[in-house]
Amino acid sequence: MAPHRPGFKMPSGFFWLWFLLTFVWVAANSSFAIEALATGALISAVLAYLYTRKSGAWKDVRFSPSRLYHFIRYVGVFIVELVRANINMMRYVYAPRIDINPGIVKIKTKLKTPVGRLALANSIALTPGSLVIDIDGDSLFIHWLDVKTTDTDEATRLIAGPFEEHLGKAFG
Amino acid sequence: MMSNVVLATGLVLILIGLWGMLTHRNILRIIIAFSLIGTGTHIVIVAIGYVTNGTAPIIDRALTLLEAPARAVDPIPSALVVTAIVIGLAVTAVMLAYAIRLYESKKTLSIDAFTESKW
Amino acid sequence: MLELFVYLLCGSILASGILAIRLGSLMAAMVSGGLASLFAAVCYVLLGAPDVAMTEASIGSGLSTLIFLYAIRRTATAKE
Amino acid sequence: MAEGILVAAAVLIFCGIVLGVFRLILGHTVVDRVAAVDMLTVFSISMIALYAHIADRFIYLDVALVYGVLSFLAVLAIARYLERGL
Amino acid sequence: MAELIGSILVLLGAIFHFSAGLGMLRMPDAYTRMQAGTKASTLGNTLILLGLGFYHPEWSLKLLIIICFVLMTNPVSSHALARAAHMIRIPMTRRTTVDALRATRQRRRSGK
Amino acid sequence: MRRAFVILVVVLFGLVFTSLVIAHNERHSLRPLAESYVKLIPQELGAPNVITGILLTYRAFDTLGEVAVLFMVAAGVGLVLGASNKRRKSSPRKVVETARLSSEIVQSGAQILAPLIAIFAAYIIMNGHRSAGGGFQGGAVIASGVLLLVLASTRYRVDLEFLSMTESAAGVLFVLTGIAGLIFAGGFLDNRMLPLGQFGAFFSAGAIPILSVLLGVKVGCELSVIIDRFRA
Structure with missing residues (x-):
């Protein structure tokens, strides 16, 4: 694991999961209206934070x-x-x-x-x-x-x- | 024409469930038959609301506001059944809870064993 | 065409309903009952009630099966 | 032409459903029956999607989506029960 | 043209569905039935939804999501079912040549 | 004797049902009440989905009652099964301890799929007014997500206190929204206290999305509690 740094740190894998959930939301909605997108991003952020904090499976998904x-x-x-x-x-x-x-x-x-x-x-x-x-x-x-x-x-x-x-x- | 067949199917399903309820002695099987009766009733109610060549009463690009009264199916039975299904699950849950309690008191599931509350 | 769809579905609903009553093992009877509700959900879509179909699909297939399974497990030593 | 091919496809799916129901009736063990149910749920997803095309309603796809997400839960629950893990 | 391609894809998917049903009926034991039934139907489902995507390009995102969900969930449930079947000793067909899992389990039990 | 009686009952019901089937004629147009619903709900309430419109405005008080029934069922199942659960727990929790762990694939599959099911439930609840869906369906999907976690791990504990808190808060907010409708618009649970917005947009149809969210959270919590009560 990364060395401990002071300050607030997002759980690893958070941004990747956030992106994925937002994509699922947009695909399910099939529209790019701004208010739908913003609501989806907000809900996905909350869910992604909750799930990456609790479960281990998403932690080692990285992007390159x-x-x-x-x-x-x-x-x-x-x-x-x-x-x-x-x-x-x-x-x-x-x-x-x-x-x-x-x-x-x-x-x-x-x-x-x-x-x-x-x-x-x-x-x-x-x-x-x-x-x-x-x-x-x-x-x-x-x-x-x-x-x-x-x-x-x-x-x-x-x-x-x-x-x-x-x-x-x-x-x- | 189509909804007549579906209506008949729902009614026959109710009959099947009735038959199962009256012939079986196992409480869990009676509950399964009861949920079959529930499914049959839902099918009957939805079939009554069908209108020839109807489509879902949801306004979007495929069903404009003007042609909706001519093409949509009856929304009231659908709205009834949506809540009925959820309440049906709740009823099943209560019945199963009682079944579990009855089993724990007598260690059997046959309704022939529970004669205390008979008249 | 659509009527053929519906007749076949009605036949399947009746077949699985009869199986749910007649099958010997309690598990198999429960699975057949769940299948009847699955076909009923497809039937609702064909009759123009997608809301009902969605409710039936999410409740009839998953949750109802699970509480039946718990009840069967907690009465597991009973004889048929 | 294209519509005729679609009708043929629908008839083939019917035949598949009939075969699956036969397996449900014959099935020697519970596992066979549950596997048949698993297959039939996938068939229903295809049928709902096909009907969404025939009726030209986008919203019917939501029902297929619910099936795709939730249909495996019943099979999973039964499998967990069978291996005494519930 | 797009409609023709789409309908041919749908037909291919329906053929896979039919062969899944046939395999479900013909195969000798529960494991082989599971293989024939649930896998071929997954590919058939994918092909049918892809074909419908050719008909309605504006639906394609949602169809893609359905395909992904089915591809993710179906193998998990069939794996759990196969594991349960092996655990409660659903009999395998007489043609079965080797059963490494049971052999490993027995070795471990006798070793302990 | 018994069997003859059963056959008699089923045949009598069959005769009644046959007369029903024969008397039924498929309608070719809507009944007047249904027609006025189909016309009024999109125009006056701004909800494209007529069924959700009926459930959350005209029959919203009824929906509130149904959710109360669900709450009562959750409490009742807890009451009926509570004593036996206690007895089971005093003996050293045999069932849970001896339960087989699920395989690694199911566990990681559940961890991967749980957030996807949650976002999907959010989608269904938030789109109740313009697509098939709404509070009841989304609540069932939330409960299915809990069910997946329960299936994947025998040690997973549902946080009952959190669920009952959320559920009560959602219920209170539902009633408060209704009272706000009474004050700012025509009546109890009237959705026109908020602007109707553009027809078919994401935020439209007044208070219907808010009511839908509250209903979905409440139904989801109650169904999850019912599942947890059965778990022993």
């Missing part, structure tokens, strides 16, 4: 150009994987005989922050064919529709590999 770049790369990779895995899933579903060999395998993750781990788990869960069943420290247990390998490192490379690199740089 390289993080933004990696986040965009991650979104691109995610969309490609999502579509590919869904088409793969449709092949199973429409096949006359469902030919799968499911199983639960264990993989390791290097990510440390809650947001990064949540994003990794969500991306694994959203690509059909793999579903996070439990998370225990650094190991994720994954229900895999078509088990190709039971080796931990190999499975990590196959399942989490595409996302983990960019997520690690975007969320730490």
Whole structure:
């Protein structure tokens, strides 16, 4: 944590959350009228202050150009994987005989922050064919529709590999 | 035409809930049936307020002030049902609280066990 | 077209209502009852009452399920 | 042309809903039924959005938004109950 | 032109929805059903809302918010459901090859 | 015997309902009262959403009564369950202690989603007069946010004192707004004590947004209290 400085200090992650909440407000309102925007910014500031003071998940979200770049790369990779895995899933579903060999395998993750781990788990869960069943420290247990390998490192490379690199740089 | 079907659905749902309420002996199941009756009643009230080819009575770009009386559905049943749903949740909560208390006094959920207040 | 929507929804509401009465396990009955209220909410939108649909969606799906679950948990040792 | 494709899409969603209700009726375990409910809520979001387009009312999207935000809570509650965590 | 693209996207999303329902019906056990059902329907929902965004460009911000919320909430609930299913030992299909989670749990219990 | 009686009752109700369905004709135009509501509420009260207009002006006193019913239900559930909760607590709080912790994903997901649900509830409450929404819906969304936090962590404690304070303050302010309507405008809970503003703008329709906020806070607090009472 940053060294203690005298004076009033906003909790870290405050401005990022404030920005995000204001964006959600504006998008939900779908208008840029000044009084709506001002009210939204006020409410978001109060909420952002309350939530960043209490909970830890938002504390380590920081903003920098390289993080933004990696986040965009991650979104691109995610969309490609999502579509590919869904088409793969449709092949199973429409096949006359469902030919799968499911199983639960264990993989390791290097990510440390809650947001990064949540994003990794969500991306694994959203690509059909793999579903996070439990998370225990650094190991994720994954229900895999078509088990190709039971080796931990190999499975990590196959399942989490595409996302983990960019997520690690975007969320730490 | 459309609202007739929805009205019939709501009434049949009330009948289903009535049937479940009268046949089951488990208090929690009776409460589930009661909330089904509530849902059916809400559907009936909303269906009564429907006007042919109607749309929501909210004035905006798609429904101007002038054409609102011709195209909007009846707002009064909607306003009734909005409060009725919230109060329905409250009623369910009270019933469940009593169910929990009854269970703790006799360790059973069957209404056959609670005969003290019968006439 | 719209009428087809509504007929299908009515059939689904009735199916889940009957399931809520007939299913053996209390949990499954409760889930079916929640599904009936979900379809009812879609039906309200089609009938031009989005306010009602919003209330039903937020109360019927989340809060009502939760208090039923608490009641089931606190009466867990009862026999069916 | 475009409207015809939309009608075809709506019919496909109907068929999906019918299949989901079948799973609800057949479902061997509670988890199957809850998974079917989870899928059906997502279908309803799509249906409400589609109807908002057909009726050309912007405000109906608010209902879809409420569904998107709150529909997962019921599934989460049931899952927490099943794993004895409530 | 935009309308045609939008309607084709909507059709694609509807096809995904249909296959989600079919997968829900055909798959052998609860876990595979969950995978087929809830994930494919999420992509279908995304595609349908994107297609509607082509029809009404002024709606696109709100549609984007709905998409983001569904993408954020759906995997959380399906993960919790799968965890609960594994915990109360919902049976897996006979084809299942390996169950590392149960093996780890048993090893830990016997080790202690 | 029982079954025959049940079938008889259901069939009798079915006959009554069938006659209702047959007698019902779908309307092709609004009834006079509804038509005057649809015309009057946008013009005189300045609220685009007619339903919120009915709930918060013409039937606002009724709404106040319904919120009082909710308050009474929260108190009543606490009264009914209070004794058993005390008994449960005197035995060393078995249920809460043995409850399984939720997984890490659910916990961080709840932390990420809670502020988003809160801002969304604020959006629904503040837009009650011009879009579908309003106090009741927004209150339910607030309670759902509390519900998410409750689900994510078994140790999360709802601050009952804060909730009851907020709830009472909102109730008092609601009544005071009504009395202000009595003084500065035509009657109790009249929304025209504030300028109506431009039709359809964010701040418009007089006092309706204020009443909506107060109603939403009150309903949200009460539903949260009801949830917490059931938690043991």
